[in-house]
Amino acid sequence: MRPASLPGLPYTFDDPGLLEQALTHRSCGNPHNERLEFLGDALLNFTIAALLYRRRPEAAEGDLSRMRARLVRDRTLAEIARELDLGDHVRLGPGELKSGGYLRESILADALEAIFGAALLDGGVVAARELVEAVVGPRIDTLPAAELLKDPKTRLQELLQGKGLALPEYIVVDEQGADHLRQFTVECGVDLLDAPVQATAGSRRKAEQAAARAALERLEATS
Incomplete structure (x- = not known):
């Protein structure tokens, strides 16, 4: 018999097949969860936006956008998925299973979004939004400034x-490695610092962000 819910998931499906599909990765065959994930992603973004609007009345538009981005990113969704032990229930093909796909951040996040989409089809907008608020909403209280x-x-x-x-x-001061393993070293020069700081990452953008973070830390240490 197909399960109608999962331990810790505050929703019971009238159609257990939707839950099964939400937990099925494309590597396991059809029907898989990608279309449900698309639906769940839209529901998640709208629900969290509305929730932040109500619960953070003092926040400006840019701050609301940043808070929503933190809550709906793969890392946060994967953390929630792990708390729900979704990795134990995701259905994967042999290749993904062998490579540890049930631990992969993107697969866990996609499965959670697919569950939200499945709940929307199964129980309607109100029930699905209540599920999102129950599962993701508590993270609002732990957001940093x-x-x-x-x-x-x-x-x-x-x-x-x-x-x-x-x-x-x-300034990019060094590039090394093959195309698929490229490493960029970026130097960040700031007038308040005696010397530039450097950081290395797998893309120029990430290296620049890491260098900026290092510069901020240096400035805080010298202030």
């Missing part, structure tokens, strides 16, 4: 602008 949700480059730029100083300068 809105200022800390800004990416490091934005925070560094705003800090320097507030002091009337020149913007930071980012």
Whole structure:
């Protein structure tokens, strides 16, 4: 018999087949959960946006956007999925199963979004939104200050602008590795620091963000 719910999931499906599909990765064959994930993603973004609007009346539009992004990102959804032990129930093909796909962040996040989409089809908008609020909503209380949700480059730029100083300068000083394993080393120069700081990552954007974060940490240590 197909299960109609999962331990810890505050929703019981009238159609257990929808839950089974939501937990089926495309590597396991059809019907899989990608279309349900698409539906669940839209529901998740709308529900969390509305919830933040109600619960954070003082927050500006940009802060609300950053808070929503933190709540709906793969890392957060995968954390929730692990708390629900979704990895024990996701249906994977032999290749994904062998490579540990049930632990992969993207697969867990997609499965959770697919469950939201399945609940929408199964019980309607109100029931599905209540599920999202019950599962993801508590994370709102643990969000860091809105200022800390800004990416490091934005925070560094705003800090320097507030002091009337020149913007930071980012220079790629090294690139190594094959195309699929490329590593970029970026140098970030800031007027307030005696010397530039460097960081290395798998893309130029990530390296710049890491360098900005290092510059912020250096500035905090010297202030």
